[in-house]
Structure formats: C-alpha cells, structure tokens
Amino acid sequence: MKRFARCVAVAAAVVLAAAVQVSRPAEAAAKKTFKVGYNVYVGFMPLNFMQSSGIMKTWSDKYGVDVQLVLINDYVAGVNQFMAGDLDAVALTNMDQLVMPAxxxxxxxxxxxxxxxxxxxxxxxxxxKSVKELEGKDLHLLQFSVSHYLLNRALVLNGMKLSSVKTTNISDAEIAAAFVTQPAMEHAVAWKPMVPDMVRGAKGSGVIFDSSQIPGEIMDVVIAKTQTLKDSPEFAKALVGAWYETLGKMKAGGAEAAPLETAMAAALGTDAAGLKSQIDTTHFFLTAQEAADFLTAPKTKDIWDYVRTFCFEQGLYGQGADSVDSIGIQHPDGSVMGSAKNVKVRIDPSFTKLAAEGKL
Structure with missing residues (x-):
C-alpha cells in the first residue's frame, strides 16, 4: 500500500507540474538569442541606435527572440566570426558576401x-583631373576591397582596363595620413571619412571619380546563413521591423530624427556637419518598398554580374574556381546566375516585402 500510495503521489506531482508548465506565459520560456555583427560605418550606424534606444528589444519581444546587435571593431574579423558560426548575421558589402562567405x-x-x-x-x-590621366600611374588602395572594384569600374567606363594602371596595397588605417604626408603618393582610392581629410590635407588634390557614378553597385547589406532564416524567420522579421522603424525616423527628419542623428554622429566620432557629409553621399533605402524594388530590379542583376566578374578575374573565388560561374547567385525571381549546383549567395527580399506591406 505504501508503495502504491507513493506512485500515486508521484503521478499527481507530475500532472500538477505539467499543468503549471502549460499555464506559464510564453515569455517565461527561454528566448533564442541571435547575434548580429556590424562595424563603424555610416550605413550601419542605425543598428547602433536600434540597440541603445530599445527599438530592437521591442521588436525582439514581439517575435519572442533576443536579437543582440554587436559592434565589431575589425570588419574582416567580424565576417570570419559569422562564417565560423559565432555570429548569426553580419553587416557587410555585397562584394564581400561573394568573396568571403560564398x-x-x-x-x-x-x-x-x-x-x-x-x-x-x-x-x-x-x-x-580625369580617370584617363591615370594611364600607367600607381594608385594606392586597399587591394581586393570595394576600392579596388571602384577603380576597375572607373577604368572600364573610360575605355580602359585594370592593367592600364599599377596598384599598391595600403591599409585603410594608413592611407589618409600617407596621402597627405608623402608627396610621391599622387593617386589613391579610399572612402569617407578618409577622403575629405585627404582632399583637405594635400594641396591641389581632388576627387576625379566616385561611387555616385556607379549608383547601386557598392551595396551595404545584412546577411545570415540561409538555414538560419529557414529555421528562425522570426529573427529576420524582428531585425527588419526594427530597421524600418528606425529609418522612419531618419525619413521624418526634424525633432523625430534628432536622437538618431546624435547617436550616429557620436558612434562615428564626428559632429552634425560631419554626419551630414556622410549621409549626403549614402543612399539609404528609407522605405521598405524602395528597398524591395531595388532588390528585384533587372538592373540589380547586372550589378551582381559586374561584381562577380571582377571578383573572379582578381582570383577572389579561390584556387579551385575555374570559371566566373563557379559560384551560384540566386535572384529573387528564382533564376540562378552561375552554378545552380553551387548556390552560395541568395537575394531574399521576402522580409523587406512584408515590411512594405505592413505585415511585420
């Protein structure tokens, strides 16, 4: 009898525990954590504000996840962390998605x-004073970066080839000071905030080509492993929802944008004028509809073709790649540029479309 009574008691306890478990609110369950890495660049600075303002937390709570936006001081290290699985998503350029993870x-x-x-x-x-005058000249740049891509496109658009010039590798940390202090360094390719310092610091210097002449080709994006999005779409919904709420403040301007702009300037180590200078030469997709339209536009396919051709020609696909088609790029319409058997880059506008439709 005692043994039987003990079994009944245990059974009752299990039933009671189960009932308590069922009655607990969903919030009590452990939330799955997702880490998103980004570095200091004007296009990524809204992520910083999303974290500090609590906007990211609000959207995370809505979807029952914990999305953490993590500032990574070393850009390449951040991409490597993503590839290794230490980050669930990372902010980078479209070119770097192709030549690093893919x-x-x-x-x-x-x-x-x-x-x-x-x-x-x-x-x-x-x-x-013009790109054509660079024939046979030596240009300093961070090799195999978007600076290298920009130079290639400038030359092609002027009927020249990359072989028309010489290139010397230099880090982004050194290029501005070197350009200003070394008279022999006459030509360079860089990005803001270094470019204004270079123009101001080196007498007679000026910009002879910039990315506004190849609009849309140097994209800043956020990527995740494809399987992560399949397994946890709520993560992407939370991040995309928070992003467009934040960009809505930028679009509104005035008092509504002021806290965002203050935070962005501080994170970039500049003042209001410096921030404006960088925003003026950055095309933010201020609405989800604009972003979705861009991602699905036929012209965007052409951009990916320019990028992949440059990457392959520079050997950035790796030693085993024998063709520009070695890596497959899947576009939103389902078509694949390159190998359909080795798709490693996918353009997925589905979450942005949900935002555009007000369905997040």
Missing amino acids: AGGVDSSLFLITDYSNGNDAIVSKTA
Whole structure:
C-alpha cells in the first residue's frame, strides 16, 4: 500500500507540474538569442541606435527572440566570426558576401539592404583631373576591397582596363595620413571619412571619380546563413521591423530624427556637419518598398554580374574556381546566375516585402 500510495503521489506531482508548465506565459520560456555583427560605418550606424534606444528589444519581444546587435571593431574579423558560426548575421558589402562567405563555402542569404555608396568611395588625385590621366600611374588602395572594384569600374567606363594602371596595397588605417604626408603618393582610392581629410590635407588634390557614378553597385547589406532564416524567420522579421522603424525616423527628419542623428554622429566620432557629409553621399533605402524594388530590379542583376566578374578575374573565388560561374547567385525571381549546383549567395527580399506591406 505504501508503495502504491507513493506512485500515486508521484503521478499527481507530475500532472500538477505539467499543468503549471502549460499555464506559464510564453515569455517565461527561454528566448533564442541571435547575434548580429556590424562595424563603424555610416550605413550601419542605425543598428547602433536600434540597440541603445530599445527599438530592437521591442521588436525582439514581439517575435519572442533576443536579437543582440554587436559592434565589431575589425570588419574582416567580424565576417570570419559569422562564417565560423559565432555570429548569426553580419553587416557587410555585397562584394564581400561573394568573396568571403560564398567563396568559403557558406550558403548565405541577403535579407536586408541598408544602403548603397553614393559618393562615399572615391578616387583622389593630386595631379590627374580625369580617370584617363591615370594611364600607367600607381594608385594606392586597399587591394581586393570595394576600392579596388571602384577603380576597375572607373577604368572600364573610360575605355580602359585594370592593367592600364599599377596598384599598391595600403591599409585603410594608413592611407589618409600617407596621402597627405608623402608627396610621391599622387593617386589613391579610399572612402569617407578618409577622403575629405585627404582632399583637405594635400594641396591641389581632388576627387576625379566616385561611387555616385556607379549608383547601386557598392551595396551595404545584412546577411545570415540561409538555414538560419529557414529555421528562425522570426529573427529576420524582428531585425527588419526594427530597421524600418528606425529609418522612419531618419525619413521624418526634424525633432523625430534628432536622437538618431546624435547617436550616429557620436558612434562615428564626428559632429552634425560631419554626419551630414556622410549621409549626403549614402543612399539609404528609407522605405521598405524602395528597398524591395531595388532588390528585384533587372538592373540589380547586372550589378551582381559586374561584381562577380571582377571578383573572379582578381582570383577572389579561390584556387579551385575555374570559371566566373563557379559560384551560384540566386535572384529573387528564382533564376540562378552561375552554378545552380553551387548556390552560395541568395537575394531574399521576402522580409523587406512584408515590411512594405505592413505585415511585420
């Protein structure tokens, strides 16, 4: 009898525990955490405000997740952390999605486009007044970066080839000071905030080509592993929803935008004028509809073709790649540019479309 009574008691306790468990609110369950890495760049600074203002938390709570936006001081290290699985998503350029995760065998999806460079990246020269005058000259730049891509596109648009010039590698941390202090360094390719310092600091220098002449080609995006989005779409919904709430403040301007602008300037280490200078040459997609239209436009396919061709020609696909088609890029219409058997880049506007339709 005692043994039977003990079994009944245990059974009753289990039933009671189950009832308590069922009655607990959903919030009591542990939320799944997602980490998104980004670095200091004007196009990514709204992420900083989303975290500090609580906007990200509000959207995270709505979808029952915990999205943490993490500032990574070293850009390349951040992308490597994403590839290794230490970050669930990362902010980077479209070109770097192709030559780092994709070339490294990681299947990733672009699910948010933040902006494109619209003058932030530029060729600066102390002596040349046009791109054609760069024939046979040496240009300093961060090799195999978007600066290298910008130079290539400038040359192509002027009927020249990359082989028409010489390039010397230099880090982004050194380029501005070197350009100003070294008379022999006459031509360089860089981006803001270095470019204005270079033009001001080196007498007679000026911008002879910038990214506003190739609109949309240098994109800033947020990517996640494709499987992550399949398994946890609520993560992307929370991030995209928070992003467009924040961009709504920027679009509104005035008093509504003031806290965002103050936070962005502080994060960039500049003042209001410096921030305006950077925003003026950055094309933010201020509405989800504009972003969705861009991602699905036929012209955007052409951009990806320019980018992949440059990357392959520079050997950025890796030693095993024998063709520009070695890596597949899947577009929103389902078509694949390159290998359908090795799709590693996917453009996924579905979450942005939900935002545009007011369904987040």
